[in-house]
Amino acid sequence: xxxxxxxxxxxAGVSPTTVSRVLNDRGYISDKTRExxxxxxxxxxxxxxxxxxxxxxxxxxLIGIILPTxxxxxxxxxxxxxxxxxNSLGYxxxxxxxxxxxxxxxxxxxxxxxxxxxxxxxxTHNQGILDYHKQNLAIVAIDRYLxxxxxxxxxxxxxxxxxxxxxxxxxxxxxxxxxDSVGExxxxxxxxxxxxVDIMLKNGKKPIIYEIPKIFDRQxxxxxxxxxxxxxxxxxxxxxxxxxxxxxxIAEAKKRGKDVPGQIKVVGYDGTETVQTLFPELTTIKxxxxxxxxKAIDILDRQMEGEFNNLQLETSLPITxxxxxxx
Amino acid sequence: xxxxxxxxxxxAGVSPTTVSRVLNDRGYISDKTRExxxxxxxxxxxxxxxxxxxxxxxxxxLIGIILPTxxxxxxxxxxxxxxxxxNSLGYxxxxxxxxxxxxxxxxxxxxxxxxxxxxxxxxTHNQGILDYHKQNLAIVAIDRYLxxxxxxxxxxxxxxxxxxxxxxxxxxxxxxxxxDSVGExxxxxxxxxxxxVDIMLKNGKKPIIYEIPKIFDRQxxxxxxxxxxxxxxxxxxxxxxxxxxxxxxIAEAKKRGKDVPGQIKVVGYDGTETVQTLFPELTTIKxxxxxxxxKAIDILDRQMEGEFNNLQLETSLPITxxxxxxx
DNA sequence: CTGAAAGCGCTTACAG
DNA sequence: CTGAAAGCGCTTACAG
Numbered sequence: 001x002x003x004x005x006x007x008x009x010x011x012a013g014v015s016p017t018t019v020s021r022v023l024n025d026r027g028y029i030s031d032k033t034r035e036x037x038x039x040x041x042x043x044x045x046x047x048x049x050x051x052x053x054x055x056x057x058x059x060x061x062l063i064g065i066i067l068p069t070x071x072x073x074x075x076x077x078x079x080x081x082x083x084x085x086x087n088s089l090g091y092x093x094x095x096x097x098x099x100x101x102x103x104x105x106x107x108x109x110x111x112x113x114x115x116x117x118x119x120x121x122x123x124t125h126n127q128g129i130l131d132y133h134k135q136n137l138a139i140v141a142i143d144r145y146l147x148x149x150x151x152x153x154x155x156x157x158x159x160x161x162x163x164x165x166x167x168x169x170x171x172x173x174x175x176x177x178x179x180d181s182v183g184e185x186x187x188x189x190x191x192x193x194x195x196x197v198d199i200m201l202k203n204g205k206k207p208i209i210y211e212i213p214k215i216f217d218r219q220x221x222x223x224x225x226x227x228x229x230x231x232x233x234x235x236x237x238x239x240x241x242x243x244x245x246x247x248x249x250i251a252e253a254k255k256r257g258k259d260v261p262g263q264i265k266v267v268g269y270d271g272t273e274t275v276q277t278l279f280p281e282l283t284t285i286k287x288x289x290x291x292x293x294x295k296a297i298d299i300l301d302r303q304m305e306g307e308f309n310n311l312q313l314e315t316s317l318p319i320t321x322x323x324x325x326x327x
Numbered sequence: 328x329x330x331x332x333x334x335x336x337x338x339a340g341v342s343p344t345t346v347s348r349v350l351n352d353r354g355y356i357s358d359k360t361r362e363x364x365x366x367x368x369x370x371x372x373x374x375x376x377x378x379x380x381x382x383x384x385x386x387x388x389l390i391g392i393i394l395p396t397x398x399x400x401x402x403x404x405x406x407x408x409x410x411x412x413x414n415s416l417g418y419x420x421x422x423x424x425x426x427x428x429x430x431x432x433x434x435x436x437x438x439x440x441x442x443x444x445x446x447x448x449x450x451t452h453n454q455g456i457l458d459y460h461k462q463n464l465a466i467v468a469i470d471r472y473l474x475x476x477x478x479x480x481x482x483x484x485x486x487x488x489x490x491x492x493x494x495x496x497x498x499x500x501x502x503x504x505x506x507d508s509v510g511e512x513x514x515x516x517x518x519x520x521x522x523x524v525d526i527m528l529k530n531g532k533k534p535i536i537y538e539i540p541k542i543f544d545r546q547x548x549x550x551x552x553x554x555x556x557x558x559x560x561x562x563x564x565x566x567x568x569x570x571x572x573x574x575x576x577i578a579e580a581k582k583r584g585k586d587v588p589g590q591i592k593v594v595g596y597d598g599t600e601t602v603q604t605l606f607p608e609l610t611t612i613k614x615x616x617x618x619x620x621x622k623a624i625d626i627l628d629r630q631m632e633g634e635f636n637n638l639q640l641e642t643s644l645p646i647t648x649x650x651x652x653x654x
Numbered sequence: 655c656t657g658a659a660a661g662c663g664c665t666t667a668c669a670g
Numbered sequence: 671c672t673g674a675a676a677g678c679g680c681t682t683a684c685a686g
Contacts, residue, residue, distance in 0.1 A: 004678095004679060004680085005679065005680060005681095006679080014656075014657085015656070015657045015658080016657090016679090016680080016681090017656070017657055017658080017681080017682085018655090018656060018657075020680070020681055020682085021655095021656085021681095023680095023681095024681080026681090026682090027655085027656090027682095028655050028656085029655070029656085030655060030656090033655080033656080047437060047440060047441050048441060048679085048680075049382075049441065049443060049678090049679050049680065050441040050442045050443070050680095051378055051381045051382050051387060051442065051443050051678090051679080051680090052382055052662085052678075052679035052680035052681090053679080053680060053681080054378045054662090054680095055376075055378050055379055055382055055661095055662045055663065055664085055678090055679085055680075056661075056662045056679085056680055056681050056682085057662080057680090057681075058662070060378060065422075069407045070397045070403045070404075070406045070407045070410075071400075071403055071404045071407040071600060071601070072403075072601075073398075073400060073403065073601055075403075076397045076398055076399075076400065076402075076403030076406075077397075077398045079397045079403075079406075079422070080396045080397045080398040080424050083397075083422050083423070083424050084424055087423075087424075087435075092421055092438060092442065093421065093422045094419055094420065094421060094422075095392075095406070095410050095420045095421075095422040096410070096414075097407050097410050097411055097414075104414075108414075110374060111419060113374060114374055114375060114376065114377040115377045115378065115419065116376060116377070116378045218600065218603065218604050221604070243605070244601075244604050244605065247604050247605045247606075247607075248604060251604075251607050273398060273545065274398070274399075274400055274571075274601060274605070275605060276545065277545050277548070277571050277574050277575060277578075278570070278571065278574045278601070278602060278605040278606045279574075279605045279606055280574075280578050331662095331663060331664085332663065332664065332665095333663080341672075341673085342672070342673045342674080343663090343664080343665090343673090344665085344666085344672070344673055344674080345671090345672060345673075347664070347665055347666085348665095348671095348672085350664095350665095351665080353665090353666090354666095354671085354672090355671050355672085356671070356672085357671060357672090360671080360672080375663085375664075376662090376663050376664065377664095378662090378663080378664090379662075379663035379664035379665090379678085380663080380664060380665080381664095381678090382662090382663085382664075382678045382679065382680085383663085383664055383665050383666085383677080383678045384664090384665075384678080385678070
């Protein structure tokens, strides 16, 4: 059976209190005692039970991450960086893939709370979360507005949308279509769309917007591309707010014998490592995923240390244009 | 402050024992009492503390997942499926990205143990894990041999390697090169290489094997491609044991003006959703990720229920060939 | 420098 | 049908 603190104490001939002291390097202990205890711990292959510790300390060092799905390269990479940084700080990560489903999000949220997480990183639009934030639970959102009091970290979506749209227009596109996620909510990512609309209007062009209903479904992406070709055969430029949408559109274009970038130019969004490897030709707007993760955890950590005031409520990190050969 | 069971008891005018009973639906309770308690829980917005529960029950319902990195599409998708299935079964997932670094793996392992996980799913080659398995910790490996007693779930790697190599030869390739991960250990995935060697020899051809030193690094992948072109300019076929390697090789080929599949044919491996979206032209061997996840958790769950005998020690799921236009 | 006692928030025999 | 007591494995005042 697993050794407990009492077993170590008995074996070392001291009290559990003393064992706890050497474990936590706390208070005075004679070198001799410390050695005895350490020897006993080795022998019994003892390591502390963090569940018991958490219960007493009212601190779990657990961080919950709720996001749509790690299957998506952006979130897969974001998850890696988040977990990696958490780990280096001594935090452990409880992962939740909500698929953007409200009901799942709510159940995940309750699960995290029951498990006494010290903080939550939210990459989905969970609104129920608001209530809990007030109960001084540390929360930070990535690319989502949750409430006036929850800090949001994102990259400069407006600038990204602006650069993408302007590039297409500069390259001579007359009919630029936007392919975006279906969106009920006002999210920072929606600024990409806003920028597209602004730039189009500024150039005297009519914005044409299509939404992917099931954003993580390849089939759904292809169908929308198909509809675009039917309804707007004149399309000669596409700004997709997500690289996967861009790739699906291009696949559909090729199927129809359309040349990219000859007849249609395409710009994507995200610029993950995965996309840069699998589809390096794609012109896209790259988000600084690692920086976003760092910043999010920085803000979360501050809250977990009790600093709920003076939090930077909105952080916008710089994006970069990756020029490929699809424009 | 967070309501505790005592607060609910006081508010409902009963004992904590009774509250616990309605919480767990255990023993006899009068309907009237149950209602009183439920009303009090609602009012106080009470939900149980799972840390305290775990401590008493000696069961955390926590599952640790150790894998290289969710940044990689295969592992990103695998993680999604694993977590998703765990969630549906009432388990929670503690995520660990080890980057295949031994020291990180060992630290993660100890972390998981301290946190009293009920089971561990391992997608890396952690050897230290063996010792703990004997202490009746539930463990299942994905694509890794850990020891004679740890069940392994993988897809039919030999068959995949065979199909890929045979396809290239059938298509007329004379000089087929293998691009593989650097590999110290005997893993199921290594069977892809074994199959390649067998088929090459069977066809009277000399196997030519290159290894990517830093497998998650795009730069490293490109460098190996570069070396292949220098050392084997005659190369007209490539079997890459990973789609990212394949993509990097193709990028390097294009840079040199080589036509794929005209001058060089390429087959990858994994066939994730991400690859199918971003690089649908790639011919590749698709692993049944969802099935692998299901099977792994099935085996883990059985162990967590105390069934350590009669475990299927080796599971090999069927792969499929996805024919694209790179062959 | 070290230990006995109390308690973290629950659950479960055991009584009644 | 309900409650008082003990205990899960730790840690931390408080004494000495």
